[in-house]
Amino acid sequence: MMAGESHETMLSVEELSFSYGAVRVLNEVSLSVPRGRIVCVMGRNGVGKTTLMKNVMGLLKPEFGMVLLDGRDLTSLSANQRARAGLGLVPQGRQIFPRLTIEENLRVGLQARRDRQRKIPEFIYEIFPLLKEMGRRKGGDLSGGQQQQLAIGRALVGDPQVLLLDEPTEGIQPNIIQQIGEVLLYLVEEKGLTVLLVEQYLEFVREFGHEFVLMDRGRVVAQGETADLTKEIVQAHLTV
Numbered sequence: 001m002m003a004g005e006s007h008e009t010m011l012s013v014e015e016l017s018f019s020y021g022a023v024r025v026l027n028e029v030s031l032s033v034p035r036g037r038i039v040c041v042m043g044r045n046g047v048g049k050t051t052l053m054k055n056v057m058g059l060l061k062p063e064f065g066m067v068l069l070d071g072r073d074l075t076s077l078s079a080n081q082r083a084r085a086g087l088g089l090v091p092q093g094r095q096i097f098p099r100l101t102i103e104e105n106l107r108v109g110l111q112a113r114r115d116r117q118r119k120i121p122e123f124i125y126e127i128f129p130l131l132k133e134m135g136r137r138k139g140g141d142l143s144g145g146q147q148q149q150l151a152i153g154r155a156l157v158g159d160p161q162v163l164l165l166d167e168p169t170e171g172i173q174p175n176i177i178q179q180i181g182e183v184l185l186y187l188v189e190e191k192g193l194t195v196l197l198v199e200q201y202l203e204f205v206r207e208f209g210h211e212f213v214l215m216d217r218g219r220v221v222a223q224g225e226t227a228d229l230t231k232e233i234v235q236a237h238l239t240v
C-alpha cells in the first residue's frame with residue numbers, strides 16, 4: 001500500500017447482537033472490511049463465528065445492529081436480496097448439493113447474478129480446472145477439497161463483490177488449502193473482490209490474511225493487521 005492511501009470500507013457490521021432463543025450469542029459485534037482486503041475472523045469453537053456470518057448473509061436476523069455493503073444498509077434484506085446486492089457465502093461444511101452434478105451446483109449460483117447472465121463464467125474454470133474436467137460428476141462423489149473448490153466456484157458464479165467464507169480449510173488436505181489461499185489472493189488482487197473469512201488455522205491467516213478479528217464468547221476482543229498477531233494474543237484467546 002502507498003503511504004497515505006486509506007482503506008475504503010466495503011463491508012461493515014455495526015454493533016450487531018443476536019440470540020438463539022434466550023441465549024445471547026453475539027454481543028455488539030462491530031467490524032469493518034476494507035475494499036480489496038482479506039479479513040479473517042478467528043476464535044475458538046462455539047464463540048459465534050458462524051452465527052456472525054449467517055447474520056451478515058441474512059440467513060439470521062439480528063436483534064440489534066446493522067450490516068452495510070459499500071454504505072448501503074442491508075439489514076432488512078433477505079439472503080437472496082443480499083446475494084443480488086453483492087454478497088456471496090461459502091458456508092461451513094460446504095453445503096454442496098450431493099445429487100446434483102458439479103455443473104448443476106454451479107448453475108445454482110447463477111441465480112444471485114444481477115445481470116441475468118445464464119452462462120457459467122469461464123474464469124471459474126480457469127481458477128478451478130477440475131470443475132470443468134469433472135463437470136458431470138455428482139457433488140456427493142467429490143473429496144472434501146474438491147467440494148470446497150465447488151462451493152467457492154458456486155459463490156463466485158453469482159459475481160459477488162464480497163466473498164464470505166466460513167472455515168474454508170476445515171478438513172482439507174494441505175495442498176488444496178494452499179491453492180485456496182492463492183485463489184483468494186488472486187481474487188482480491190486481480191478481480192477486485194473483498195473477502196471476509198472465518199479461519200481457525202493460524203498459519204493460513206498469517207500467510208493469506210491482511211487483517212484479523214478475534215472473537216471470544218460473542219464479542220470482538222482484538223483486531224488488527226495479521227502481521228501484528230502476537231503470540232500473546234493467540235495464547236490468550238485461541239489456544240485451548
Ligand SMILES: Nc1ncnc2c1ncn2[C@@H]1O[C@H](COP(=O)(O)OP(=O)(O)OP(=O)(O)O)[C@@H](O)[C@H]1O
Pocket residue numbers: 020025043044045046047048049050051052092
Ligand atoms: N441453531 C442453533 N440454536 C441454538 N444454539 C445454537 C444454534 N446454532 C449455534 N448455536 C450455539 O451458538 C453458539 C455459537 O455457535 P456458532 O456456530 O456461531 O459458533 P462457531 O464459532 O461458528 O463454532 P465452530 O468453530 O465450532 O464452527 C454455540 O454455543 C452454539 O452451540
Ligand SMILES: [Mg+2]
Pocket residue numbers: 049050051092166
Ligand atoms: Mg462455525
